[in-house]
Amino acid sequence: MRLEKKKQQTTNDLINMKKNTLHKTNLGHSAFRRLAQACMSILLLLAFTTYTFSQERTVRGVVTSATDQNPLPGVTVRAKGTNSMTATDSEGRFSINASEGEVLEVSFIGYAPQEINIGTRTSIQVVLQTDTRSMDEVVVVGYGSLRKSEITAASTNIKAEDFRQSGARNAMDLLQGKVAGLQITRSGSNPNTGVALQLRGATSIAGSNSPLVVIDGIPGGNLDLLQQADIESINVLKDGSAAAIYGTQANGGVILVTTKKGAPGKTRFDYAGYVSRDFVQRQPDFMTAEEYRQKIAEGVIAPNNDFGDNVNAFDQLINQNNTSQYHTLAVSGGGENNNFRASAYFRDLQGIARENGRTEYGVRANFNGKGLNDRLTTQVDFATNLNNANLLGGGGWEWAYTRNPTLPLKNEDGTWYYEQTTTNEVARLAEEHNRRQQQTTTLAGTAGYEVIPDLKVNVFGSVQRNAWVDGAYASLASEPSMENSVGALGRAYQSSRLEMKYAFEPTISYNRVLDDIHSINAVVGYSYRYEVNQNFDATNYGFQNDVFEENNLGAGDQLIAGRAGMGSYKNDNKIIGFLGRINYSYDGKYTFQGIYRRDGSTRFGENNKWGNFGSIGVAWHMTSEDFMQNIRFLNDLKVRANYGVTGNQEIGNYMSLVTLGTGNNYIYPDGAWRQTYGPTRNPNPNLRWETKHEYNVGVDFMMLNGRLGGAIDAYRRITKDLLGTYTSQQPPFIRDNIFTNVGQISSNGLEITLNAVPVRNEKVTWTVDLIGSTNRNRMDSFSDDTYKVSYRDFSSIGGFGALGTAIRVFEGSRLGDFYGKRFAGFTEDGRWLFYKRDGSAVPFDQINDSRTDLENTDLAVIGNAIPKYHLSLNSTVSYKNFDFRVFFRGRFDYDILNTTQISYGNQIALPNNLLNEAFTRHGELNDTYMYSDYYLESGSHVKLDEMTLGYTFKLNNEKIRNFRIYVTGTNLALFTKYTGVDPDYVNDTGIGSENTNPLGIDGRGLYPNTRSFLFGVNIGF
Secondary structure, eight states: OOEEEOOOOOOHHHHHHHHHHSGGGOHHHHHHHHHHHHHHHHHHHHHHHHHTTOOEEEEEEEEEETTTOOBOTTOEEEETTSSOEEEOOTTSEEEEEEETTOEEEEEETTEEEEEEEOTTOSEEEEEEOBOTTTTOOEEEETTEEEEGGGOOSOEEEEEGGGSOOSOOSSGGGGGTTTSTTEEEEOSSSOTTOOOEEEESSOOOSSSOOSOEEEETTEETOOGGGOOGGGEEEEEEEOSHHHHGGGGGGOTTOEEEEEEOOOOSEEEEEEEEEEEEEEEEEEOOOBOOHHHHHHHHHTTSSOGGGOOSOOOOHHHHTBOTTOOEEEEEEEEEEEOSSEEEEEEEEEEEEEOSBTTOEEEEEEEEEEEEEEETTTTEEEEEEEEEEEEEEEOSOSOOHHHHHHSOTTSOSBOTTSSBEEESSSOOHHHHHHHEEEEEEEEEEEEEEEEEEEEETTEEEEEEEEEEEEEEEEEEEEOTTSHHHHHOTTOOSOEEEEEEEEEEEEEEEEEEEEEEEETTTEEEEEEEEEEEEEEEEEEEEEEEEOOSOSSSGGGOGGGSTTTTTTOOEEEEEEEEEEEEEEEEEEEEEETTTEEEEEEEEEEEETTSOTTOOEEEEEEEEEEEEGGGSGGGTTOTTEEEEEEEEEEEEEEEOOSOTTTTSOOEEEEEEEEOTTSOEEEEEEEOSOOOTTOOOEEEEEEEEEEEEEETTTTEEEEEEEEEEEEESOEEEEEOOTTTSSSSEEEEEOOEEEEEEEEEEEEEEEEESSSEEEEEEEEEEEEEEEEEESOOSSOOOSEEEEEEOOSTTOOOEEEEEETTSOTTEEEEBOEEEEOTTSOEEEEOTTSOEEEGGGSOOOSSOTTTOOOEEEEESSOSEEEEEEEEEEETTEEEEEEEEEEESOEEEOHHHHHHSSGGGTTSOOBGGGTTTTTTOOSOOOOBGGGEEEOOEEEEEEEEEEEEEOOOOSSOSEEEEEEEEEEEEEEESOOSSOGGGSOOSSSSOOSSSOTTBOOSSOOOEEEEEEEEEEEEO
């Protein structure tokens, strides 16, 4: 191994000047911080000013049953729009702090909820009626809302009190394990990465498999703008019948997010905050310096590989001071005609990795008004988020695992120790930076006017702006400067991106009940969406000093030399739609729903710009029938059936058009060199939507006076006209491939949700939620009369040995099948043995490992990367002022390819550092790298995902409405046979075409999984 020592170059005077003047002041960051501090100050000032007008007092009462006039213990009494709540004692009595004119919400399982305006009273009596329509809450659906009893589709509504308490980094984390059929995968604990979402399995090869997210009516709403404390509820529309109202955007389902709004009453303030800390849970077992030297002593590693140091490279990349914090303050109030809610927050997220985190500031506000005798309604929503992200850290884990632990990090003179066979990640963190400054803003408004009773016209519009600037710089002393091919010191990069989204959606709605038995709810509308994205980036080398970093790209001398790079682009797309929905319910027993939407998109060919989508659904509320009245244990039973068609247009822009790209430079007769352009894509005027046809039958039930409830759904999906790239003949085509519609995927699934209340009395309430789902999919076809393909390969393995892809999908087979060699053992000298088709075990050179000769190959399907079963269990116990929640979830019956074992469990990689298992578990192996079922492991696991203990103080204080503290632990325990870091971080969504996170591949340098502990406080005043 050849080693080179390279001296650091310093320009102390200039660097000191830089520290006092330019980038270290971080003007953008300072401006963001001042804005957030100003918003917080204003809200705090309002809070303490309003204190002087507070007139809270204690309201006492008793709750009884209308059936037998007996007192009801354990009834929840809440001040509407607040977190102030209590429960009745064994005699049905309660007391709560409330203000004059405030509304109390009284609810109890098996009884109809009530809202009571206390006026000037300090004592009230509440009589609850038995709830024969306990599933009749109002739920937000596409372009409106419906009573739950009128919904004919499969949907799950999650309220704020049911969210996880783990300090979610992404709003979708709140749904983890809460919705049957919803898969949420995160590739690690990196605070700068998002989540992968998938409902009911994969439905597309080239298009998106993610559900559409709609935030307060804004399609494609930005998740960065959502904070847990601002969310009122999340409704997940799972089947094609529910999602059809969104047409081409809803192939993967729809997630509707509703944020909290203001309410009439006195001004209220709510604070929520937490601090948290992460700890590494599991890491691969690579050799320490002591173990490495032991292998040298045993003669396994040559003596000249001991360089005298003792370095734990993994620990060098860990941020030991990774405390994160979050604070938000909300103010709400108003009168009967006008109300508001505004919140401001600060969040500092620190990853377990060094130089890896983000700081966020944000404001959200909404204003609601009524006028013209309540016929006119208006709503304005505004949200903005400013964040500074440190993107430098979070990688380099493979270097940390495999680096010789005896190599030093620095030379004796203090300069960084660089070598040609591996990088120095610690030096990279010190000598480089990679930062992002981002601002995301949304402004939306709705105006509604009741033209005549029951007929209302609404106009909705929104604008979303998402802009960021990335800046990266490698100093003169960095490794890229020392070893780049350009031969110039210093490397600077800067890019800027702007995304704009516009939506305009007028609708007309009609809601009427005729003769108390005929209920009609209808809406028709028009939808217009336009998106435009533009980007610019530039890179340069050869800087005289590090003073300006990336803020003076022109100072690099490689611009003149022609080695600097730059690029830019701009693209857009437009969707226009016409929509309608009608719901008819007869006597609360029978419900019919019909939806139709016609969409046009610029993304598709001129012969198929428009597509038609729709659904029909029926529901039978059986417990409303006379013959069911004597079945007293059954409170509610509804049977549903529906069919819906949705589309998928989530592909790149201009895929149906000929696009031009730059070619080579050529010299012209005048002696000048000029850029050439040529076509990069074949046109396809027939390119059209993928269409998903979905059938769903389901049952919603509640029994034993609300002690047991839930839903069961069975579905079948067929996605036709799959989008994908196929080989095209030249001529007549210009290029050798074309993006077109070929093939079909089908899937079947079952989902079960059970909600139980085993214990509920004046002191103890115990609730249990069990959610399970299973899905099995099939690739029906890849081919048609024009394009013939019998299989496709996915999921590149990477690493050593050029091992190709791991997953092959044949026509008629399951998605996610691992395809490769079948391990049969080792020869006496450690060579691989594999099975042939006839079952005999032979060395590798005697098998047919052809991936194209399907008639004779010895390769076979050896596993599957998609879990068959998902299960979660949530148990919550409340005792007096204490609450305790435990949340388990798991995935079962699937496989993971452990590429860490492939690359670093083989002694052929010495003298690099290796897993200790290379000498134990894989000790027999004395051969090259191979992909086979030898490295496939079961991914089945159960995780203790969250545990929360909380305490709510019951204060007889006019100023403080509620005060709760809690501690939460996340990712506390993992039960699995998988030997990798965490099977939960391995992607099990999509079909394997993702380049950054392929299906079923664990990767060799995944961000560490962490165990987190959090302390939080909620205060209402």
